[in-house]
Amino acid sequence: MQIAVLGAAGQLGTELCLQLGDRALPWTRADVDLTNPDSVRAALTSFTGTCVINAAAYNKVDIAEEEPQVAYAVNALGPRLLAQECADRDLALVHVSTDYVFGLEADRTNPFTELDAPGPVSCYGQSKLAGEYFVRSICPRHFVVRTCGLYGLAALQGAGKGNFVETMLRLGNERDELRVVNDQHCTPTSVKDLAAAILSLVETEKYGLYHAVNSGATTWAEFAAHIFDAAGMTTRVTGIPSSEYPTKARRPGYSVLNCDKLEQTIGRPMPTWQDALREYLSSR
Secondary structure, three states: EEEEEOOOOHHHHHHHHHHHHEEEEEEEEEEEEEOOOHHHHHHHOOOOOOOOEEEOOOOOOOHHHHHHHHHHHHHHHHHHHHHHHHHHOOOEEEEEEEHHOOOOOOOOOOOEOOOOOOOOOOOHHHHHHHHHHHHHHOOOOEEEEEOOEEEOHHHHHOOOEEEHHHHHHHHHHOOOOOEEEOOOEEEOEEHHHHHHHHHHHHHOOOEEEEEOOOOOEEEHHHHHHHHHHHHHOOOOOEEOOOOOOOOOOOOEEEEOOOOHHHHHOOOOOEEHHHHHHHHHHHHH
16 A cells, blocks of 8 residues: 655655655655645645655754744644544654754653653744644654754755765765764664654554654764764864853753653664664765
């Protein structure tokens, strides 16, 4: 049975469609505009599958501080509309969310579970949390999947906005040393592993809220250093505090996610972020 993938032109959407093969019904923004009720309704009226995966989002974290209404329209009101249409048709809905729904507990040291209270510290995070609440309250057959720092091979073909790995590789070829933030703790995640987890989750029909990231934890500076080491590059990485790299939107100081619930549900562990990075680099 077909599975529709919104955001099919992005890194995660591209990987989902690749893994689904003939089962995928790819929907780009040109096909379905989440901010247009008529567009969403028309697409779902003609849809004959059983599940919709929403991998589309407004993810311009800093610009969202200047245009929160745009972020809210795509990340909150769009999923609300999608959830209502899926509920009316008894369709399962997978909604991809983010670790940015956390951030208030900057001094935290233990990974967040699905039972922990969220606390976003940016307009982007607030808009994504609102989207979660809409989906969870409106569509009974829902999977809300929080993830973090996605990177995938589709970025090499210009899909999405690029990713941290490719940015580091590019800058590493241009400079001998890079200064990278070292006080934001999270788990960058390969879309290959995330897509596989999502598709396994859909098969279970065990609906609810899930965390899905590669296992382990790191900082952006540590991740950059591992990228250069794994790629055989000599670029040096100097860790700096976030205060030395000011951004319009505040980032979570700690947003590591606990994936025990996901792993128990799909029956396997998520690969480590180190293994995921090595596989990604070997596949480029």
